[in-house]
Amino acid sequence: MIDARNFGALRELFREWPPADVAEVILDLPEDEQVIIFRVLPAALAADVFEYIGVEEQQKLLRAMAHEQVVAILNEMSPDDRTALLEELPSAAARQLIRLLTPEERHVATALLGYPEDSVGRLMTPDFVAVKEDWTVQHVLDYVREYGRDTETLNFVYAPDFVAVKEDWTVQHVLDYVREYGRDTETLNFVYVVDERGKLIDDVRMREFLLRPLTAKVSDIRDQTFVALNVTDSRQDALNVFRKYDRAALPVVDSNGVLVGIVTSDDMLDVAEEEATEDIQKLGGMEALDEPYTTIPLLRMVKKRATWLIILFLGEMLTATAMQGYNSEIERAAILAMFLPLIISSGGNSGSQATTLVIRAMALGELRLRDWWRVVRKELLSGFSLGLILGTIGFFRITLWQYLHIFDYGKYHSLVALTVGAALVGVVLWGTLSGAMLPFLLRRCGLDPAASSAPFVATLVDVTGLVIYFNVALFILRGTLL
Numbered sequence: 001m002i003d004a005r006n007f008g009a010l011r012e013l014f015r016e017w018p019p020a021d022v023a024e025v026i027l028d029l030p031e032d033e034q035v036i037i038f039r040v041l042p043a044a045l046a047a048d049v050f051e052y053i054g055v056e057e058q059q060k061l062l063r064a065m066a067h068e069q070v071v072a073i074l075n076e077m078s079p080d081d082r083t084a085l086l087e088e089l090p091s092a093a094a095r096q097l098i099r100l101l102t103p104e105e106r107h108v109a110t111a112l113l114g115y116p117e118d119s120v121g122r123l124m125t126p127d128f129v130a131v132k133e134d135w136t137v138q139h140v141l142d143y144v145r146e147y148g149r150d151t152e153t154l155n156f157v158y159a160p161d162f163v164a165v166k167e168d169w170t171v172q173h174v175l176d177y178v179r180e181y182g183r184d185t186e187t188l189n190f191v192y193v194v195d196e197r198g199k200l201i202d203d204v205r206m207r208e209f210l211l212r213p214l215t216a217k218v219s220d221i222r223d224q225t226f227v228a229l230n231v232t233d234s235r236q237d238a239l240n241v242f243r244k245y246d247r248a249a250l251p252v253v254d255s256n257g258v259l260v261g262i263v264t265s266d267d268m269l270d271v272a273e274e275e276a277t278e279d280i281q282k283l284g285g286m287e288a289l290d291e292p293y294t295t296i297p298l299l300r301m302v303k304k305r306a307t308w309l310i311i312l313f314l315g316e317m318l319t320a321t322a323m324q325g326y327n328s329e330i331e332r333a334a335i336l337a338m339f340l341p342l343i344i345s346s347g348g349n350s351g352s353q354a355t356t357l358v359i360r361a362m363a364l365g366e367l368r369l370r371d372w373w374r375v376v377r378k379e380l381l382s383g384f385s386l387g388l389i390l391g392t393i394g395f396f397r398i399t400l401w402q403y404l405h406i407f408d409y410g411k412y413h414s415l416v417a418l419t420v421g422a423a424l425v426g427v428v429l430w431g432t433l434s435g436a437m438l439p440f441l442l443r444r445c446g447l448d449p450a451a452s453s454a455p456f457v458a459t460l461v462d463v464t465g466l467v468i469y470f471n472v473a474l475f476i477l478r479g480t481l482l
Contacts, residue, residue: 002033007040014041023052035064038073047076055088062097071100079105080125080267083112087122120238121231123271124252124261130194131218133201138214140191144206192251192259193218200251200259202226228253231260235271240365242268279363282450308456315459319344322463326470333481335409336473339394339420340466346390347427347465348458351435354379355457358439359449372440376433383432387425395421412480419476423469430468431461 001010014022014037022041026034026049038046038061050058050073062070074082074097086094086109098109108126115121131140191209193202203226204218212221228251229238241250242265252261281289289296289304323330330337358375361367367375398417401407409416435457439449474482 002036007036010037011040011042015045019045019048020052022049027053027057031060031064034061035069038065038069043072043076047073047078051077051081055085058085059089070097074100075102075105078125079108079112079127080123080263082109083122084270086113087117115231118235119231120229120233120235120252120263121261123235123238123267124229124231124263126261128192128251128259128262130192130198130259132195133193133217133219133222135218136214137209137212137216137218137221140209140218141214144191144209189248190251192262193222194259198259199257200226200228200253203228203251226251229263230255236275238263239268239271239275243365275363279359279450282448312456312459315456316462318463319466322466326466329470329473329482333473333477335416335481336419336470340469342394342420343423343427343469344462344465346424347431347461349431350383350386350428351431351457351461354383354432354435355438358436362439362443362449369440369444372437375436375440379432379436380429383429384425386432387428390428391421391424394424410481412477415477415480419473422476423472426468426472427461427465430464431457434460434464 001007001013022037022045026037029037038050041049046069050061053061065073077085086097089097094113098106101109111126112122112124129144131143135143189206190203191206192200193204195201202222202224204221204223208221227241227245227247229241231252231254233241238250242263247265249262249264251259252263254260289301358367395417398409398413398420402409402413402417438457438460443449
């Protein structure tokens, strides 16, 4: 169609597609053809499609588009998605784009960008339906019909319970049908009730207005219980609230309780993805990249990775220092050095497992600081059990190799096997316990628990594991090999 310059057919084709699907197709095309498609799409659809494209691609398209295209798309974008774009741009570029907005949209954009970075204020949209408690249901429905078209609060939730209507029905028919059959559905979202000062006093499900008589008042429907976010709440806090209450949208209030916007679940999905990516990168022993792997400059990525590698390398130097302290023991019983990788890796692996489990439980809100003793008791038992399993395997491996004449561990082979087995119990127990406690310690100090990454735990356990190993060897082998 593009080659044939059949732009009318192209417009009609994409008009029936979901914006997310259009965005997926566009991203596979050359940049010049992407611009052509955006030029032929209706302004509202173009803005919807634009919101489904990554920030990096959005910036490229804005540079390639004509001035009038940029103006149309920016003014049609939803406020929260536009804020996400503007906060990723250099300040000069962001100010230039803000100047292209209409006065009303410019006011909204600057207000949202004025909230602290990574706060709920930057995620919210000011498009919502707010009503007064002395209104009747008829008044509310009329108000929603007139002003609710651009809100994000009237969403769909599908199967198993839903209301299905026919396209030739009248609105009155639909309302009658919903009142009769819609009581057990979850398809209608919330309308927010405010007082004369705009202070949020309740949130009421939209279906309540559809199921009540038209003469009923909002005050008769209110239950006076609601959940709200504050504009200064962190994104992580907002994510925890969404997870706890299973809401598709939550109201956002300022310090005076005035309703200033809402945050929707699609924004929370983006936050959850960002948080998970950041935690995974930190667990890998590096700083969070803060931008996609494919677009981050090489020097910046090296810098973020080098910092932690240097710290971990310096930590591993302590391993050499610890081994120097037991140099004489290694000279007299060189057979002990053969099992060093086995001891060190087992302790590091058990510690990495424990710290990963605890960090994830903290992220999901399953564990709090006060739960540290509960974790200690559980990890003591699990660490001892895991150490006993590995120690038993290590003991029988040495014994089996000796009796099968695969390798000769000397006349004290049984003591060597016992040393390795006992050391594995101690190292795995210590690795599990330290790996589980490090996240609690970091959180108590006000740091991110994810910073106790698996490599960091492994480095700590490497050093302490050597001390445990050689002290066990001194105790068991004293008077024989040592």
